[in-house]
Amino acid sequence: MSGPDLRRAAAARALDLVEPGMRLGIGTGSTANAFVELLGERVRGGLDIVGVPTSEATHAAATRAGIRLATLDEVPELDLTIDGADEVDDTLRLIKGGGAALLREKIVAFASRRMVVIADAAKRVGTLGRFPLPIEVNPFGLAATHRAVEAAVSRAGCAGEVALRRTADGAPLLTDGGHHILDAHLGRIPDPEALSAALWAVPGVVEHGLFLGIASAAILAADRDGAAEVTILGSLG
Numbered sequence: 001m002s003g004p005d006l007r008r009a010a011a012a013r014a015l016d017l018v019e020p021g022m023r024l025g026i027g028t029g030s031t032a033n034a035f036v037e038l039l040g041e042r043v044r045g046g047l048d049i050v051g052v053p054t055s056e057a058t059h060a061a062a063t064r065a066g067i068r069l070a071t072l073d074e075v076p077e078l079d080l081t082i083d084g085a086d087e088v089d090d091t092l093r094l095i096k097g098g099g100a101a102l103l104r105e106k107i108v109a110f111a112s113r114r115m116v117v118i119a120d121a122a123k124r125v126g127t128l129g130r131f132p133l134p135i136e137v138n139p140f141g142l143a144a145t146h147r148a149v150e151a152a153v154s155r156a157g158c159a160g161e162v163a164l165r166r167t168a169d170g171a172p173l174l175t176d177g178g179h180h181i182l183d184a185h186l187g188r189i190p191d192p193e194a195l196s197a198a199l200w201a202v203p204g205v206v207e208h209g210l211f212l213g214i215a216s217a218a219i220l221a222a223d224r225d226g227a228a229e230v231t232i233l234g235s236l237g
Helices: 003-015 030-044 056-064 102-110 142-155 192-200
Strands: 023-026 050-053 080-083 115-120 133-137 161-164 180-185 205-208 217-224 227-234
Touching: 003 030, 003 115, 003 217, 003 227, 023 030, 030 056, 030 080, 030 115, 050 056, 080 102, 102 133, 102 205, 133 142, 142 161, 142 180, 142 192, 192 205
Parallel strands: 023 050, 023 080, 080 115, 115 217
Antiparallel strands: 133 180, 133 205, 161 180, 217 227
């Protein structure tokens, strides 16, 4: 099965968790987009929920799908967030932020009673770090923050290039919040908690893509002889 087929299979399993009346955080990225599409079908069939999107892109997709939306200020406590991940390990530690929405994604996840990750099983890793770790930073003092992040990475026992993410035309990428992204190409992160603490000690860091102790479960879809096989990490209850 193709990647889109597997993402849709994981999203379909997550849709089983959505109940009428829920306040639902809706993630960002290709797998979350599959969930938005399926959720929209259910909403048009009569399912009554309210969604809080984690990015402007998700807001636009959910609006097109006919999903009723609110802001986190209007609905500050959520029942469930469904979101993708760039990497997930067996203890449900995540790397997120490939879509540059990590700040809003983490805020929405923290406001939720449960966060469930949906992904292609290829996102499951033994050690985090193969996917570049996104670090959202304030544009003010960017060069100084960049140097401080490199030092923090080294202190946490990691090694690799820290690069400013740019758009196709070469300009620094801007997040929905008006920040920049530094991508840390580390290969492996032996102690994610230590790296998280080191990054938080840098004043210019707004957020980072290590989601630790946040996800309660992950729904992972793999190809087994042309059919999707879904594995659950953690508890969906």
